Amino acid sequence: MAAQEHLPQAGEGPARRVTIRQVAQAAGVSPSTVSRAFAKPDRVSAATSKRIFAAADELGYYSRPVESVPLRAIRGLIAIIVPDIANQFFSDIIRAVQHECTAGGFSLIVAESQESASRERAAFDHIVSYADGVILVSSRMPDAMIRKCAQTRPLVVVNRSVRGVPSVAIDISTGIAQALDYLVALGFNSLTYLDGPSSSWSVGVRWKCLEAECHRRQVSVRRLWPGAPTVAGGAKFVSTYRENPTGAVMAHNDLMALGFMSAMRAVGYRCPRDFSIIGFDNDMVSQLTQPTLTSVCSSQTRLGTEAARALLLKIKGDLSGTFTASVASQLLVRQSCGALQVSGK
Structure with missing residues (x-):
């Protein structure tokens, strides 16, 4: 695997290179294990993966665009990956994204990770060749892996904040x-x-x-x-x-x-x-x-709408990686709370 680039932050000098060997040394594993953790996370133990991704985050391990994923000549497809399609929180976000995609002339493809980081990465790898951009909702993947994915296609995260990746959070x-x-x-x-x-x-x-x-x-x-x-x-x-x-x-x-x-x-x-x-x-x-x-x-509708609009701007090259949007929260009082009672149970 080629050496990776660290994107300079404000106040830093020229970009420095961080290699896979440096990540391996910091994590106490072999370079091949680091490569496997990023490419096939289901083949690396959870404890080892956690150590690798923590080292990658600390060192600033970024991937260049993956050359094996070709740019599509015909645009028109957005992908969204959620942990659980049956959960209304996520289905409401999907519906809002669908509305914005339709208005923008894009179709939407939906994938479910079943609360698994490895399944989420596998879904991304299968989809990325066909999609012009990807939305990750409540992603279970580590920050370093999300940043690597963001180097292959325009990407927005929802209900999550990842340094250097456009995000919409609550x-x-x-x-x-x-x-x-x-x-x-x-x-x-x-x-x-x-x-x-x-x-x-x-x-x-x-x-x-x-x-x-x-x-x-x-x-x-x-x-x-x-x-x-x-x-x-x-x-x-x-x-x-x-x-x-x-x-x-x-x-x-x-x-x-x-x-x-x-x-x-x-x-x-x-x-x-x-x-x-x-x-x-x-x-x-x-x-x-x-x-x-x-x-x-x-508002899940607001979350999905903001994410879709941000991604469409990102695809056009009109949105920076530092973009963040915030959606407010509030308490809705119903019947499940009452004044403190002394219970005999």
């Missing part, structure tokens, strides 16, 4: 602050947070924000994680929660919150009589369940 701070103020007003001073998958960028960002807002309000918070961002993933935490119930619960997304509510109901606990719970994303099902679910939400 400003979660307002919604979380509103949720904490609401719980404190209901009398709660302790909280259990049911967190999502460790591979999710938004998991780390959201937890840091939640922890800081709890500290400001002198609310103790316990984090249960990692968890699958599904109904089953939320239900899984019930037994652990019951060992030390806090009364107030927040979940990584609405699906986990609804799974937790259902599993708690199965063992005799009622919401909001015995516990209050808040989710994220404002899933349609959260508006139909009983009780209806209080949720921190942002």
